[in-house]
Amino acid sequence: MADRTDKDVVLRLDSVDKKYPGVHAINEVSIEVRRGEVHALVGQNGAGKSTLVGIAAGSVTADSGAVEIGGARATNPTPQWCREQGLAIVYQEPALLPDLTVAENMRLSMPEHLRPAVESQISWADEILEQWSNVASIDPTTPVRELQPDARFVAEIAKALAEEPKVVVLDEPTEHLLPAAVTELFRLIAELIDAGGAVVYISHRLNEVKQIAHTVSVLRDGALVGTFAGESVTEQDVVNLVVGRELTRTYTREAARTASLADTLLEVTDFSADRFSNVDFSVRAGEIVGFAGVEGQGQREVLRALGGLTSNRGTVSLADRAVKTSSPTAALDGGIAYLTHDRHNEGILPGLSLRENASLSAFDRVSRLGVIRRYRERKITSETFASMRVKAPSPEVDIATLSGGNQQKVVLSRVLMTESNLILADEPTQGVDIGAREEIYSILREASVRGAAIIVLSSSAAELEQLCDRVIVFSRGTIAKELSGEDLSEHGIAQAVLSATSTRSRVETTLKKVTLGRRIARNDLAPAAILAAATVLLAFVAISQSDFYFTSRNFGLVLPLLAILIFFAMAQQVVMMIGGIDLSVGPLAGLLVVVGSFVLSAYRSPVGMVLGLLVLVVVAAVVGLVNWTLAVVVKINPLIATLVTYTAIQGIAYLLRPLPEGTIDPVFLSHISNKIGFVPIMVIVAVAVAVILEYSLYRTLFGIRLRATGSDHNTADRVGVRTKLVALAAYIGCSVLVVPAALLLMTQAGTGNAGIGDSYTLASIGAAVLGGASIFGGRGSFIGACFGAVLVIQINTVVQFLDLPLYWQQWLLGGLTIAAAALYSRARTLTERK
Template identity: 35%
Template sequence: MVMSVVPFLELKAIHKTYPGVKALADVSLSVAAGEVIGLIGENGAGKSTLMKILAGVVQPTSGTIVVDGIGHAALSVKQAMESGIAFVHQELNLFENLDVAANIYIGRERSRFGLVRQREMRASAEPILRRLGCDYTADTKVERLSIAQRQQLEIAKGISQGARVIVMDEPTSSLTLAETERLLATVADLKASGVAIIFISHRLGEVMRCADRVVVLRDGRLAGALDRSEMSHAAMIRLMIGRDVADFYTAPREVAGATVLEVEGLDAGSHLHGSVSFALHRGEILGFAGLIGSGRSEVARVLFGIDRPRAGVVRLEGEPLHLSHPRDAVRRGIFLVPEDRKHSGVILDLSITHNISLPDLMSYARFGLVEPQAERRNAAARRTALRIKAADLNARVGTLSGGNQQKVVLAKWLSMKPKVIIFDEPTRGVDIGAKVEIYDLMRGLADSGVAVMMISSDLEEVIGVSDRVAVMHEGRVSGVLGRADLSEEAVMRLAVGHTEPAAGHTGKETADA
């Protein structure tokens, strides 16, 4: 379908000022029917504020919103909905105890004589679900749906309201690779039917795949825009953080340190099948790659004492390691920065200070009583070293950005002199600037002699950061690649079970693993 030349929606010279803070300054954005716009920028760049203004939740300080040629100083929530503006938020807004049809028509229920006509609503919802390729029906309870299915439902709500533009905020952050592919196919179908999409994501590869153009915000201002022919990771990163992609990753190096951790024949049940063997050296970053379900996170759980192996040997500095609980791993200097930091890495309702000191409270105690001053001194030092951005050390961790929450997880372990740190998806859900800082922190840890193990689903990240890469396939390590052999093709061959070296690949690292 050919895109409309005339935009039906325009944000013109939008300014938004809060007391002491200029959130947006002279930002303009136009949206045409059947267009996919990638909206990118670091956390705090102004994306959320701009979208709240579009939704009618926040009123701009100045500027104009033009809908179908009619200018408005601001939109109300009702006007935004009536104009055909719909949102799929990262934190999905659904009622789990209701069925799909009830969620689609919530607030717009079809009733007669005061009674909701459920059959009619379900009949109206079914064609929308079929259009989106949903594998559930209108009478399915939402509590039974996966995250991907719930996102489809949010899109269905927008379509039922006659949406002309759907704003998707980090829509793939919790999806598997297959679910992401289905979502991108849905975006393409919506575009073909004339629906515009504003696609907000930190995953630049997905933005490049689906967007017709990219709009970049930095520090509340429009940093630039890229047409499809101009898009590249380098160009987008340069506009987002003001520096070249060459500075994005820290330089990997050849491994020279002694072996710290040895794993031989690890078997932990359904996801690890007795063929997990590798060595981790002092001062290196060993990346772990593989497809979803390959067993990467299961290895981390065993090494941190969450799960117990059925067979295999783990040695720390040459001595057999027996872990029956995470506290055993902590005592031996093995720490985990988990994939789900909000549920497993921090306590959101506690302060930065208390989160950092909690794993090792007795280090801050005298005569059995914790000294708050000692806690604060250590927390202040870690905050400075890791550049944790917060109003003060009493700030609840739940109020921090994803990148700063990740730094708090790291801060609590750095207070305890780690030998091995395992990072499981360390940059998931954080912005480009925070990613750079996390990479620098990992490299700094390695340079100080810590052995770093990094699990990541981002191939570019794995290759850009790691000194070596162990690749897993169906519960086993199918190969270990050194710097000379690292490429996306080599990693993917091992990830899908092709253990034979590709042309030009010596296979030495695989054999040495």
């Protein structure tokens, strides 16, 4: 170990230790990374690599030890502190917020002194992404949720390098990258090293490690095996250190060829879709066929279509029986199982155990008459995990707690447990260590020996050479060449791929041209336009029934109700931005009206009235604090938490005023109900507040952090957003926005009425959802919430003009809310798929 005063050391982990229940993840590890050095960190899945770099980046808290970056030392660093000291990290799963644009994601993670102004973030991001223009075309205004995995990694790496770090940590950076992008990454790493920076490089691809690493540290079972000069160890040395034994290939393609292949099992004829056409091929029982080609040539689309994930046409026959591929369920019922390449978004189910994740597609094997046979389920999953060498404390732990490689093994276990006739494996060894990779090859071969047909899509020509009996090369959506026998080699595959197409090796997953329809679908203000049109249509219906509708007197009656609901809708929208729903807003308004009957009573001085208003704000803030404590600190589901508050508030309000009584100062109420013509001042105030909040949502750092917290609070934590404080501000802000609504309700009641706000809870949720709010957080619009409130009031008004029973108001509101949620969800889903 070098002397601790060495000025060249830019990152030092000093005796860091971390334990999880049943696992000693990091065992007293000390590592130094020096300026001008690529320091590789290698080890099997579960060896502790990602935990160690998480500690270095402040996203994982060590039980003991210290982190030192550029001479600054901390025993409990935060992501923000690490970033400010000069550490940037690219995680194995990109730390990008799906509901923010690429530019917003990049700006959010920047250190304070490098963060651009909001108005220039798009041009700033575009300039950074331009360095990758020869391998990726990424529009900085594209929401991250619309990017495929390879494009996400390009954006994540570009973001990290833009932070001008002293040391950058790259956790499996090339798993999703095309060869051209890997070359570009290595070029940028070389530039960073030449400029005096440092890189911590984590990879299972030992050829890459040998290519760029100056120093290699090996982890095994959470402990540091040793640190070696890169030129002093061979690939085989590193493999043996990683696995703790001499590893040899025990199951290769050549050895497996001794078994003859059976008859044709899969027959695909005239298979076509948007990205491929007229694809014909067959696979025999016991055969492993590889799909190869430059990314974007249709091979992945064919695989996903066979798995039922995208619409298609043509004929698919398995074991002489036609199979429907209209959906994943239909494909699975027909004997086709699909292993996704996007483990994070399509593979694992966070919150469920390993056992539940693995058995999800094999219920027919573990159930009888629809009832799970728990013993059999545990037996089958345990045997499968043992054969896959899944490293976990127990099959009952949450899959989200596992390393990426072990998650991949569990997802593969799910596919194997279906015992399907056809297995579609999209990058099956992605994120898996060298030892587990050989095990997966062996497992896939064993499945083929049992008679299954297997199709493997891989970006690694070496993997296809070792594993496959035949390789099909795609170009421009059609089959360009087929390789077998002596032609099936790493060199032969690479040559066939490069000669099959003149298309550049670019990331094709981003939009080259953003159509008007796509811009409208992705815009959070689009629902407002739909609601405005619906409101106008209903207005014509009302006018056709009565001339009274379009009069100042009618508007004078309706607009105060509109102002109340706008404030309620905006309050609900604030907390829905972080993925919560506040059921307590209605009873809170009733409580504020009751409190107002005490603190805003007649004959008080102006100072007394101001103090009374402050009391109302404090009461509202306390309720918001209680909601936050229950939902965020105690971690009760927000619906349950706010339902508890709902009951408590209502009880307190009725305790103070069992019956409506007490007089609120009429002079004060006259100021609240003032009008300009027939338009109440509070309507103008409500619209102004909505515009300010809408501007803040997209143009201020807090607004972006609010959206980030709702988009994915775990990822937001990792990029330095203090999500608990953001959630606190959201819950308190929601409650405080109820105060002006309560003041308007006081003008209606004039006295302390505990139940006056109850009906507004569901109406506020309906207005926010109609305005485009996502119940999962991250998306929504305050202006949209305003238009949602307009439509709700319009529905209520038109129902009365049509002489319909009042319950039609609830039917129409409920039906439209459900329809709107379904429509917006479907539109966004289609946008993301395209």
